[in-house]
Amino acid sequence: MAVMPPVVLRTSLLVAVVALSPTVHAQVPVPLAERARGADRVVVGQVTSVTPQWQVNEYGDRLIVSTVHVAVTETLKGNATPALDVDVEGGTIGSLTLHVSDQVTFVPGERATFFLKRTARGRFVPHLRGQGLLKLDRSNRVPGSSLTLDQIRREVAAGRAR
Numbered sequence: 001m002a003v004m005p006p007v008v009l010r011t012s013l014l015v016a017v018v019a020l021s022p023t024v025h026a027q028v029p030v031p032l033a034e035r036a037r038g039a040d041r042v043v044v045g046q047v048t049s050v051t052p053q054w055q056v057n058e059y060g061d062r063l064i065v066s067t068v069h070v071a072v073t074e075t076l077k078g079n080a081t082p083a084l085d086v087d088v089e090g091g092t093i094g095s096l097t098l099h100v101s102d103q104v105t106f107v108p109g110e111r112a113t114f115f116l117k118r119t120a121r122g123r124f125v126p127h128l129r130g131q132g133l134l135k136l137d138r139s140n141r142v143p144g145s146s147l148t149l150d151q152i153r154r155e156v157a158a159g160r161a162r
Contacts, residue, residue, distance in 0.1 A: 036159030039127040041078030045070035052091030064098040066091035
């Protein structure tokens with residue numbers, strides 16, 4: 001019996017996990033006010049660390065999940081806290097990287113608006129997956145768009161008012 005090289009074995013395992021995972025459908029963009037209504041908490045903050053680890057999801061799949069530690073600079077909805085952790089699917093452990101197409105990756109120093117919900121385990125995850133993570137550049141704009149932090153603030157306030 002032939003022994004597979006480690007790279008082929010890792011690739012085969014990753015393909016098997018993806019093939020066995022539930023079908024992911026493209027998400028229709030949800031208006032910001034609606035995202036805010038559905039989120040448990042909405043904060044603006046700066047990423048201070050990213051820690052990837054293995055986790056098992058609700059379907060029994062073993063995935064790399066990165067815990068993004070956020071220093072909160074502004075709370076737009078929910079209880080104010082100075083910092084919080086957000087679990088985002090994807091990351092790198094050793095030589096194995098999991099890219100999740102509808103999730104945003106972070107590095108320390110980046111700023112973003114986080115639309116969050118709590119899981120049954122009490123952990124924060126992005127509400128509506130990747131739509132719950134809006135990175136901000138130095139001019140408080142979402143890169144690749146004309147959306148500004150001021151517009152996000154107004155939309156979140158409109159979502160709370162309804």
